[in-house]
Amino acid sequence: MIRCNFVLPHVNNATINLSTLMYRSSGCKSSSFLLATSYNNIGWVYSNIGDYSKAHSYYERALDIWQRALPPNHPSIRDVKESIEILKRKCK
Numbered sequence: 001m002i003r004c005n006f007v008l009p010h011v012n013n014a015t016i017n018l019s020t021l022m023y024r025s026s027g028c029k030s031s032s033f034l035l036a037t038s039y040n041n042i043g044w045v046y047s048n049i050g051d052y053s054k055a056h057s058y059y060e061r062a063l064d065i066w067q068r069a070l071p072p073n074h075p076s077i078r079d080v081k082e083s084i085e086i087l088k089r090k091c092k
Contacts, residue, residue, distance in 0.1 A: 032065050032068075032069050033065075033066075033069060033070075035065060036061070036062040036065035036066045036069070036076070037062070037076075039058045039059070039061040039062035039065070040058070040059065040062040040076070040079075040080055040083070042058045043055045043056070043057075043058030043059040043062065043080075043083065044083070046058060047083070047086075047087060052087050052090055052091050055083075055087055056084065056087050059080050059083050059084050059087070060084070062076075062080050063077065063080045063081065063084070066080065
């Protein structure tokens, strides 16, 4: 398990950077993919520190963007769906 006192400041900075990216992306497909990847990565961090609610929220954001931008059989969509299913099992 990752130490929370080391990771959380970095996650907070990443969230601020995501807000900036969202403002600048304005519908650009490559920016949308980067944003979704960032959401997915932040979801992974929250999952690894045990904050499953926040992880789920970020995974869902990534999935939403990728479903609009990628074909349904794309590996990124498959991977984030698997991550969401793993979270659901952990929360049971």
